[in-house]
Amino acid sequence: MTTPPVCDYEGSDYQTSFWDQGGRQYEDRAEAIALKRLLPARGRLLLELGAGAGRNTPRYTGYERIVLLDYSRTQLQQARARLGDSPRYVYVAADVYKLPFVGGLFDGATMIRTLHHMADAPKALKQVRNVLQPGATFILEFANKLNLKSIPRYWFGKQTWSPFSLEPVEFAALNFDFHPKAIRKWLTELGFSLEKTLAVSHFRLGLLKRIVPTAVLVFFDSVLQWTGAFCQVTPSIFVKATVVGRDVIPPYAEDILSWFQCPECGAHPLDERGNHLLCPDCGKKWAIHDGIYDFREPLI
Numbered sequence: 130m131t132t133p134p135v136c137d138y139e140g141s142d143y144q145t146s147f148w149d150q151g152g153r154q155y156e157d158r159a160e161a162i163a164l165k166r167l168l169p170a171r172g173r174l175l176l177e178l179g180a181g182a183g184r185n186t187p188r189y190t191g192y193e194r195i196v197l198l199d200y201s202r203t204q205l206q207q208a209r210a211r212l213g214d215s216p217r218y219v220y221v222a223a224d225v226y227k228l229p230f231v232g233g234l235f236d237g238a239t240m241i242r243t244l245h246h247m248a249d250a251p252k253a254l255k256q257v258r259n260v261l262q263p264g265a266t267f268i269l270e271f272a273n274k275l276n277l278k279s280i281p282r283y284w285f286g287k288q289t290w291s292p293f294s295l296e297p298v299e300f301a302a303l304n305f306d307f308h309p310k311a312i313r314k315w316l317t318e319l320g321f322s323l324e325k326t327l328a329v330s331h332f333r334l335g336l337l338k339r340i341v342p343t344a345v346l347v348f349f350d351s352v353l354q355w356t357g358a359f360c361q362v363t364p365s366i367f368v369k370a371t372v373v374g375r376d377v378i379p380p381y382a383e384d385i386l387s388w389f390q391c392p393e394c395g396a397h398p399l400d401e402r403g404n405h406l407l408c409p410d411c412g413k414k415w416a417i418h419d420g421i422y423d424f425r426e427p428l429i
């Protein structure tokens with residue numbers, strides 16, 4: 130099965146260089162506020178897509194258990210070092226286009242700063258929809274092409290692509306910005322109903338961040354986030370969507386093995402064989418190492 134290319138953070142020091150030392154406390158705190166406003170008070174099993182080194186994971190306080198999913202094993206190793214081996218956390222390396230979970234498993238999912246890297250966003254969103262139950266909450270953050278920087282740049286001839294057209298723009302290899310209308314259309318077509326939209330990171334400008342105290346920027350951003358309900362021109366947009374329908378699927382089983390299906394052929398359940406899971410149908414073996422279930426490529 131061929132799938133679109135994936136942006137791989139394997140071996141990247143993204144958490145340190147971009148977040149810890151990258152002068153992004155403002156963005157991080159603005160995101161924390163947006164998440165708090167959108168997350169349900171309680172939930173059972175959350176799928177965190179593009180969990181990276183687990184920067185946002187401690188913010189999902191209402192969920193009983195969290196599956197951290199990332200394409201990069203080294204990012205998950207960093208997350209595991211940070212969060213530990215509590216039974217609350219399950220670490221899974223997998224391709225978003227071939228999710229290794231049974232349908233309707235989760236009652237919540239988040240995808241923050243991740244759709245940004247999806248060459249085929251509707252296909253990725255469809256995968257997410259498949260593993261969510263009716264009534265489940267999905268919190269999606271996406272990079273907005275229709276923003277306060279791109280609009281004047283386009284008007285003054287400083288960029289060739291139009292921020293007003295609906296198709297995604299790939300401004301760097303495997304880095305995409307999306308039009309809010311396109312995102313709404315895709316989500317609606319997949320059977321989500323849109324509950325809330327927040328406009329986040331109004332002040333993502335180097336000069337402003339250097340001269341204005343972070344707490345002041347965060348305060349004004351938090352006030353302005355609500356404008357997302359009627360106007361989306363910030364670089365980052367958060368959407369809360371719910372899968373249409375009522376929850377008719379029983380709660381997830383405690384046994385983690387029952388959650389997985391073969392990402393190649395869809396067979397379920399897989400057999401645990403010590404250091405790997407064996408697919409009973411296609412015979413592929415999926416490694417378990419360093420506390421991470423690895424569904425990227427089968428073992429040979």
Ligand SMILES: [Zn+2]
Nearest residue numbers: 391394408411
């Ligand atoms: Zn299989």
